[in-house]
Amino acid sequence: MLLPEKKEREYRFRLALRIGLPIFALVIALISHTLITNYTTLTRSFYVESILLLAFSIYFIFYLIYNGFRVKITDDISKTFTREYLLNYLKKELKNNKDYTLALISIDNLSDINIQYGIKNGDKVLKNVAQWIAKYLKDQDIEDFPFGHIKGGDFIIGLKGSKDKYETVLELLCLKSSELKIDNIEIKISGAITDTSYSNDIDYMIENLFELQKRVRNSRKNSTDEEINPNELESLVIKAINNRDLLIMTQNIFEDKKIAFKECFIKLNTLSNKPLFPKTYMKVINKLGLSVEFDIVTLEYIITKYSKNRGDTYAINISPTSLRNDKFLSKCKELIKYQDINIMFILSENEYYSHISKYNAIIKSLKNNNVMIAIDRLGSIHSSFLYLRELDIDIIRFDTYYSNENKMKEYKNIIEGFNLMAHKLGVKTWIKNIENENSLKIVKELNIDFIQGKYLSELEN
Secondary structure, three states: OOHHHHHHHHHHHHHHHHHHHHHHHHHHHHHHHHHHHOHHHOOHHHHHHHHHHHHHHHHHHHHHHHHHHHOOOEOOOOOOEOHHHHHHHHHHHHHHOOOEEEEEEEEOOHHHHHHHHOHHHHHHHHHHHHHHHHHHHHHOOOOOOOEEEEEOOEEEEEEEOOHHHOHHHHHHHHHHHHHOEEOOEEOOEEEEEEEOOOOOOHHHHHHHHHHHHHHHHOOOOOOOOOOOOHHHHHHHHHHHHHOOOEEEEEEEEEEOOEEEEEEEEEEEOOOOOOOEOHHHHHHHHHHHOOHHHHHHHHHHHHHHHOOOOOOOEEEEEOOHHHHOOHHHHHHHHHHHOOOOOEEEEEEOOOOOOOOHHHHHHHHHHHHOOOEEEEEEEEOOOHHHHHHHHHOOOOEEEEOHHHHOHHHHHHOHHHHHHHHHHHHHOOOEEEEOOOOOHHHHHHHHHOOOOEEOOOOOOOOEO
């Protein structure tokens, strides 16, 4: 048991004693007085009733105290519902209302506010923003709605009816928030909205809110991705992995005019013959904790499919967490041990893995088994630059941001700098999405080693 749990139990016990002592004293005084004044006329039932009264008094006091602590309705900082209470409340609302909407409103810069202005000011911002949201919605004749603090700077609001009634209100709220300042602290607010037309499961709806918000932040508001019911999507992903039902396409990567290796692109096949793309299925795989299983299945499938292509190299996107997993490593070495094809793992992660010596040891063991390592998204996420500097890798690939012809011209010095640094470290460079002759000329002038794009090679089955 953790120390906070022990202290909480001690606090509850002491509180129960403080509340119960006056009641116990009154009960004991009543029993004592009755015993003294009516001793000769008392029956046995009196003693039984007295013991039961005292026992039930003790039980009642402790029951009230312990159950009172189990239910906490309001968040101490924001004064909105706590997450636990909010979720329970919304589950009842979804059960009782066919059309129901959830809105996510987030303070995007809360972390920066906490760092720059201190946690106390961050707490003040949370409370004041919650009050500002409530006042704004009240002005729109929206009152008495469940409003809770879900995490960090994120609030969830429940509203009766479909999202069509509230989309404009949410958009205007986010626009109006640009004028909001608390003690001269600038507040950045974003939002997302979903309803029961997507799902009537609270967990899926909240996940969808964060996914929608992510799209908005990445300027993909008009995404045309087909929405699939989350229950159905999970089922499709699990079945495809269990049945090894993958669709693999490859694209040639060139060094000068020679094919150096091939990158594999993986889709999951479904019963409806509508394949699932990575941006759809990867969030489900990560949520269900199936990344290791999926990467093993993918590696096994590719080795089996291309085992006859002796000497060829196939590049596969692998989760870095899989690479650091003992089960995956053991299976990987077992699969490639007797195969005459070469494998390259492409890695990309937003958060830097600090146990760098352990990471290098894993990479070294894979290299001993003829596995090459490539790091993706150089120039976009800081971990890629740090891994270039600190890991014993073979190839680094530029982020697609630098594949655009205009961007290559604008950031030519940056690309040249990264390219020079990589070559001095003995690492080759790779760029993809080269779509025209002008882009190809610029890439060749920049002396990038490996080039990929539709202009050079189409996808192949």
